[in-house]
Amino acid sequence: MKPRHSQLSNRASRSRGFTLIELLIVIAIVAILASMIFAGSSFALKKARKVEAQNLATGIAQAVEQFEVEYNRMPIPGSSRGQDWEGDSSEEICVILTGQETGGKVLNKKQIDYLDGMKQANDAAGGIDRTEEDRPVVFDPWGNFFVIHIDGNYDKKLRNPESSEDGEDELKGVRVAVLSKGEDGIAAGENEEGDDATQDNARSW
Numbered sequence: 001m002k003p004r005h006s007q008l009s010n011r012a013s014r015s016r017g018f019t020l021i022e023l024l025i026v027i028a029i030v031a032i033l034a035s036m037i038f039a040g041s042s043f044a045l046k047k048a049r050k051v052e053a054q055n056l057a058t059g060i061a062q063a064v065e066q067f068e069v070e071y072n073r074m075p076i077p078g079s080s081r082g083q084d085w086e087g088d089s090s091e092e093i094c095v096i097l098t099g100q101e102t103g104g105k106v107l108n109k110k111q112i113d114y115l116d117g118m119k120q121a122n123d124a125a126g127g128i129d130r131t132e133e134d135r136p137v138v139f140d141p142w143g144n145f146f147v148i149h150i151d152g153n154y155d156k157k158l159r160n161p162e163s164s165e166d167g168e169d170e171l172k173g174v175r176v177a178v179l180s181k182g183e184d185g186i187a188a189g190e191n192e193e194g195d196d197a198t199q200d201n202a203r204s205w
Helices: 004-071 091-097
Strands: 085-088 127-130 136-139 147-150 157-159 170-172 176-180
Touching: 004 091, 004 147, 004 176, 085 091, 091 136, 147 157
Parallel strands: none
Antiparallel strands: 085 147, 127 136, 147 176, 157 170
């Protein structure tokens, strides 16, 4: 028969051993739960940014359409009138849509701000912003310009912004197409991970 002291010591050792195993299990469970929560929050953030990008793209498209209703012409910069225009949401078109043109031929003579009400951009979200020269621009939630295609020849057809530059993929019945290329910044094809680059795109059409 073992001494009582030895039995108590063995029980205490086993108790300490079980406690350590249980602690490791708890740590593992917490780590798994934390990774699940992080993955869920990351997915929710990506989804929210895509929705925001789509809302901004739609807002730009509506601004172009409202301009066309007011002036009976599209807000196409420079000498591109009479042909489709393919550009972005940089100051070239934003100065027209906000009535802030200076010099040259003024298209928005009534100086109507068609982007009035669009949210202001910040480090965490897209929206309208100002350049160092105090010119208006619009960024998507990832800090990139939107791609904008405008039907300048009024045939109700546009080259799909998600096709290659020499691609024949057309959008029929669309007068304005605005695209955010998403987090990967790629309009079409495959991204660096080999995934479909259009999955994170946000479109106005």
